Amino acid sequence: KPVTAYSEQEASEAAIALRQTLNQWSEDYYTKDNPEVEDHVYDAAYRDLQELETAFPSIVTPDSITQRVGGAVLSGFTKVRHEIPMLSMGDVFSRDELTEFDQRIQKNVGHPVAYNVELKIDGLAISLVYENGKLVQGSTRGDGTIGEDITQNLQTISSIPQTLTKPVSIEVRGECYMPKQAFANLNHQQEERGEAVFANPRNAAAGSLRQLDTRVTKARKLDTFIYTISTFDDLQVKTQHEAIETLEELGFMTNPTQRVCHNLEEVWQYIDDYQAQRDDLPYGIDGIVLKVNDLKLQSQLGHTVKVPRWEIAYKFPPEEAQTVVRKIEWTV
Numbered sequence: 001k002p003v004t005a006y007s008e009q010e011a012s013e014a015a016i017a018l019r020q021t022l023n024q025w026s027e028d029y030y031t032k033d034n035p036e037v038e039d040h041v042y043d044a045a046y047r048d049l050q051e052l053e054t055a056f057p058s059i060v061t062p063d064s065i066t067q068r069v070g071g072a073v074l075s076g077f078t079k080v081r082h083e084i085p086m087l088s089m090g091d092v093f094s095r096d097e098l099t100e101f102d103q104r105i106q107k108n109v110g111h112p113v114a115y116n117v118e119l120k121i122d123g124l125a126i127s128l129v130y131e132n133g134k135l136v137q138g139s140t141r142g143d144g145t146i147g148e149d150i151t152q153n154l155q156t157i158s159s160i161p162q163t164l165t166k167p168v169s170i171e172v173r174g175e176c177y178m179p180k181q182a183f184a185n186l187n188h189q190q191e192e193r194g195e196a197v198f199a200n201p202r203n204a205a206a207g208s209l210r211q212l213d214t215r216v217t218k219a220r221k222l223d224t225f226i227y228t229i230s231t232f233d234d235l236q237v238k239t240q241h242e243a244i245e246t247l248e249e250l251g252f253m254t255n256p257t258q259r260v261c262h263n264l265e266e267v268w269q270y271i272d273d274y275q276a277q278r279d280d281l282p283y284g285i286d287g288i289v290l291k292v293n294d295l296k297l298q299s300q301l302g303h304t305v306k307v308p309r310w311e312i313a314y315k316f317p318p319e320e321a322q323t324v325v326r327k328i329e330w331t332v
């Protein structure tokens with residue numbers, strides 16, 4: 001039945017059940033690197049919870065999955081505190097919702113804005129800290145505030161520079177992923193050894209990075225695309241587009257597909273271009289990301305407890321029509 005037909009009591013009970021399910025799925029995904037369900041199943045349940053909480057704000061609890069970044073720190077790793085929290089990202093699933101996002105931004109800012117549009121790489125977020133141009137720390141997102149120190153694992157990845165082209169002290173963020181070919185080879189090898197295969201490249205990448213034995217990580221052929229500068233030192237950067245160009249000059253691997261779009265027509269074009277090429281790319285993507293290009297506007301827009309207000313992911317429909325894999329009890 002529609003959310004509006006719920007009594008507050010019913011909504012509260014449904015939300016409790018949904019949170020329990022989502023927490024379990026989230027733990028399987030983030031902590032065990034072994035997802036129970038496909039992303040679109042998780043996303044749909046998450047969306048249901050969001051709708052209930054929006055319709056009945058009194059039922060929101062501070063520990064609801066909608067109010068915090070999912071993820072935890074594995075024992076065995078040293079903890080790292082993120083001075084600037086590593087947030088999650090809002091997502092939309094239709095062009096109408098993307099239009100609403102753009103309208104919200106325009107209303108907030110008072111005029112149309114340009115977006116830097118990027119591919120949403122299906123990997124996991126990492127943070128890299130450099131002091132005077134030298135890599136000193138690499139970490140996972142964890143719960144957004146506390147992540148895992150995986151410096152030695154990240155040092156085995158050849159696209160991560162140990163030394164930058166300038167002696168700057170900065171923190172950057174990006175995506176660590178497993179290329180499709182490496183994923184196919186890995187699962188083939190796992191099968192031959194009679195070991196469990198990985199559900200998808202994202203989980204294979206996460207499992208490979210969070211290894212206490214760095215030789216395992218090194219053998220897994222991981223790669224990176226860096227796309228965010230979180231602390232700038234004296235780098236003169238005004239837009240997200242320039243940030244990526246600067247990252248490339250500093251020696252990072254950046255993704256070459258970023259495009260500045262001045263209106264939604266241009267964004268639709270970008271989506272059409274890359275949705276068509278999706279299967280041919282050597283890495284997995286699950287959508288595209290729109291980021292307000294002007295960094296000053298970004299900080300003006302700020303963030304909620306969980307997601308920045310200046311960016312949104314548009315997720316592609318699931319790759320194959322999924323047959324119902326399990327009874328979905330959470331549907332509201």
Ligand code: NMN
Pocket residue numbers: 025026029030035036037038039040042043069070087088089091
């Ligand atoms: O940053 P959050 O909101 O935690 O999620 C990021 C992405 O991770 C989302 O796109 C979501 O689809 C995915 N995810 C999938 C599962 C799953 O069980 N398949 C669990 C948690 C997050």
